[in-house]
Amino acid sequence: MRIPEETVERIRQASDILEVINDFVSLKKRGTNYIACCPFHNEKSPSFNVNPSRQIYKCFGCGKAGDAVRFVMDIENIGYGEALRYLAKKYGVEIEEQEQTPEEFLRQNERESLLIVLNFAKTFFQELLTDTDEGKSIGLSYFRERGFTNPTIEAFELGYSLDAWDALLQEGQRRGYSLDLLEKAGLILTKEREGGGNRKTFDRFRGRVMFPIHNVSGRVIAFGARILKVDKNQPKYLNSPETAAYHKSQVLYGIFQAKQTIRQEDVCYLTEGYTDVISLHQAGIKNVVASSGTSLTTEQIRLISRFTPNVTILYDGDAAGIKAALRGLDMVLEEGLNLRLLLLPDGEDPDSYVHKVGAEAFKTYIKQHSQDFIDFKANHWLAEAGDNPLKRAEGISDVCASITKIPDLLKRQTLSQRVAQVFHVSEQSVISEINRLLRKQQEQQHKDLERQQRNAGNRQQSSSNTSNSPSQPSLDDINALLDGFSIEDTPETEIENAALSAPNIPQETRQLVRTPLSYQEEECIRLLMNYGARELEPGITVCQYILSELHEIDFQTTPFNLILTLFREAYNRGDILTTNDFLDRQSIDDTLIQQQAINLTTPRYEISSGWEKHEIFVPSEEEISILADSAYRNILRIKKMLAEQRMASLQQLLRESGNQTPEEADQLLTEFMHFKRIDMHISNLLGTVISA
Structure with a gap:
């Protein structure tokens, strides 16, 4: 089901990232931002940073970053649409629900589907508790004996399952839920009949009071159930099995x-x-x-x-x-x-x-x-x-x-x-x-590490005697991608990133390969994102200055070049992009841009307010003179590294002088000296004593 764009925008405007994240993590104020230990990886010192003014979060430990919608997606492991519905419910934004077609339902990921069917089961058990004679006389009476009041029963969404073989199964099928989904949610069981024949399918929970188990955000992910009659063949308590939505070791009841x-x-x-x-x-x-x-x-x-x-x-x-x-x-x-x-x-x-x-x-x-x-x-x-x-x-x-x-x-x-x-x-x-x-623990850890290394070595030796697994890249896979590339026409970063995009390389190893030039490209994009509209002098913005100086120069690092292109296209239309233009992007490709935007606009450290008490003042990059110098030196470094890169290509060609005529070799040498003079001139401007 597609949520209209205007509704998405209302949800985003209504959402407060501090409130959303505070539902899952305790945040503490530090300067203008808030910090916490990251919920996405184990850490003892807080590296998780929330910026309320920009409505974004960033973990400097594991790299997770995004806005309120992305946080809900990551913390709950749900899709974009489901995260929007969660926020819409939290902030009272009405979504016009449309009836799902079977195809749309199948397109949802398994965990989202399980959460939907588990919510159906929770509501079904609640209705059985309060609206049926069996539920009221057995289940509700039990809760009353325990002293539970109506508000308490409602707060924990307690329920009752009928003492029947297929009450939930029949209702679930009537609502359109498949047997496969009901079984994956742990709500029904399927067993072979004795002596063969058709399989028997029936409810997992029968004749029990039901305790829904909620995750941190309040979604029902499983059930605990207690039988009330004496039956030696039945366990007193019965819990949901592990599913894609429920891992009991990661959940706390209540x-x-x-x-x-x-x-x-x-x-x-x-x-x-x-x-x-x-x-x-x-x-x-x-x-x-x-x-x-x-x-x-x-x-x-x-x-x-x-x-x-x-x-x-x-x-x-x-x-x-x-x-x-x-x-x-x-x-x-x-x-x-x-x-x-x-x-x-x-x-x-x-x-x-x-x-x-x-x-x-x-x-x-x-x-x-x-x-x-x-x-x-x-x-x-x-x-x-x-x-x-x-x-x-x-x-x-x-x-x-x-x-x-x-x-x-x-x-x-x-x-x-x-x-x-x-x-x-x-x-x-x-x-x-x-x-x-x-010391004893350290010695044991050392022994365990040595044993792991030995085992890894044995596995590596064993695997060398067999063919490469399809899920593991071989050197031949990567070398094949490099065939046809030459130093003079293909930047180093492009070669390495092309190799990393090999289909056999696991996703977790596909990381951006960094070269010295890529760091300067990153710094240039950071200046554009943070200060693009700032005027260095009347009528000259940072964006105008940088784009004019980088005329006809493309970046060699793919994500940075993509962002640079977006700035150029917007500037040609008479616009200067801001950080928010990148933070609201949600397609697969745009998510990468959003991540880069957050990385480049979220400072890891803040100057302590206590410094001012002692009259220690640190110059701010936002000061025009410092900002102008930063942009100037960044552009010089980019041009210097491009010159050095071309010089390296020319040197390689000169080493292969046997492949050129004397005239061609002289031309290469003349071009090399030209770039050498450019390199030395930029080094003098930067104050570099020795040029690379």
Whole structure:
């Protein structure tokens, strides 16, 4: 389905990139921009930069960049149209929906299709809960027994699946959803009948209360389901299988409902079960999530770190709860988060305890009884060790092992003092133990690296005895592309980029090959994009000056030459392009231009405001004299490098003097000396002592 251009423009104008990104990442103001740890790759120091004035983002770590629409596409792994619909819903922009044809539906990518059918299932289960006798008498009664109110049921979109073999299957087919799509979404199962014959297809969830699992943006991506009748042949809880939309190790139950409060309270409470989250949320403790019945994973911890660096784990007080807390402890520390742990009274879980004592008493209990990981582990070991000195030493080593997981050196040093106090040992002995464990880890990492290198060498030797895989480029593939090219008529960058466009080369290796000239071309485009309309003197803009000086010169780096051509075409029409003319482009080719525009207009660093307090003033590039000098020297460097490039070509031809007549050789030498004089003249203007 195509969204009209005027609607797209209304969505873009309504969208605020700070609000959009804040739904997924906690941003902190720095100067005129905002920063955060990038949600697209793992990092400890923030390199993700958001520019609210230009409505763009840029990560200086992984290179991701774009506008609000691109961010939603990347973070949710959805297409352009679906990202626009997400923003339209967020900002109340009405889209005139048109009935999709079967062909249009098939053109959507698999993940988008799964999200649509999962949303249908969620609504279907909700209607069964509230609109059917079975749903009300069984499902709704169960939620009422748990104390869940209507607002809570609506907030978590709880539902019920009928105790029938194919209720959802029949409704899904009536709505036009294929069996294949319903099965890929994990909603139905297909099995062979005993003794052969036709296959049997039926609903995965039958006679269960339904807990939809949402992603960060609130889309339903899976379901958890609890059976209410006693049936030894059925598991008590049943979850959706892994799909293209759902990877359980990357999801936290309740994160959509909790993210704003996590950000406001600057702490996330981590539990184990669905009802723990729902009961605490209803009691007013809304910054709570659950690991969805799985062991805590690194991806889940990183998801929390988008919103807060502080985690408090709430687990049952029994042996299983202690074991679970200890298992996740080191993983949280390794990701650089601040950790506290709370064990509830024996026999209690967060759900039962908050109902027993109430919200305020529960909050008070958290404040009084939560412990940092050192106290938690120390109490566990001291209770187990008693008077046994060997057990006590084992406990100290175990706590020190957890400290080695912390990436921050200053934190490790501070915590070593705390361990010494708790165990009544010298701080030096603790530091020595931490250093011993760190050396041991480094030795193990070194051994693992050597083993990987040996294995890689063995695989390479093995592969050399077989033909090249179609997905891997061979030297012959690249050399074939170079046949017919010569130095004198083909720039180095063009040759290398032609080689990199070989169909057998994996996408991730197709990166722009940089030459010294390409950096000067990039700088020229940066000046055009940032200052093209600025006047260097009355009536002479940066754009006019640069384009006149580069008359009949084309750039050798493809994306930069494309942008230069766009500036020339616009200038010939009487226009000067601005950054926004590049940021709003959305076709496949234009996306590359958009990425370059963001790269060239987003500064990585800002001058601290504290410098002005000390009367330290740094000249700004926006000052006309500095801007004029930058443009002047950039053009000189481009012309100098072009001269050097031509000289290198002429030298190569002169070495092959046997292929030319004396007259031709003299002509080549005369041309070489001409470019040599140009090179030396530009070197003098630039103040270069030695010319290349």
